[in-house]
Structures are given as structure tokens and as C-alpha cells.
Amino acid sequence: MSKPTPIANDLEEPVFTEPWQAQAFALALALQQEGLIAPGEWTEALAAAIKRAQAKGDPDLGDSYYEHWLCALEELVRLKEISDSEEMAQRVEAWRRSYLATPHGSPVELIADDS
16 A cells, blocks of 8 residues: 655645545644634643653654544543543544445545434
């Protein structure tokens, strides 16, 4: 399986290696712009997520950085009661089903949950 093409910045350096990383970045910015998360809260949550990962043996080579973003986002969303664990688990499952139902090479679109 080939590695995804990184999304480049103006300096032609890779910023995101996968689309979900750009989406996690955009979500963190949107939550801050909407005033739901303060920049200081975000910084603390990301630092804590990185420390937890390192304590569990993450070698901190840079390839897991956006996984830490995602963990920090999930934690803040729960703490700020923007969403709860059950709702997030349902959303993860909906995306999983959508991913599995999407033909290879096609963009994944979230399938509406009719249940």
C-alpha cells in the first residue's frame, strides 16, 4: 500500500500526510474561533496528550503528532461537554461504516444513520 501524498504548505514542505490530519487541525481552529475552546486550554490539552503518549512509550518521532491532536480534541470536547463519549463513539462507528462502504480511491462521505 502506498503512503498518502502529503498536503504541502507554501514552502513545499509536507504539513499533513493524510486528510484527517488537516481536518483535525481545522476542527481545533474552528472550536477556538467559536470560543468553545480557549487557546491556552488547547495548548495544555495537546501538551498533556503528548506527555501521556510518551509515558506509554511513544518514541516521539513526529509521525504520531496528529494522533495527539485528535486525543486532545476528544478530551476537550468531552470536558467542555460539546459532545459526550457515546455520541463520539456513534460518530466514529458511522465513519467506519462509511469508509468500509466507499470504493477504493473514492472520497469517503458520511452515510446518514437511519437508526
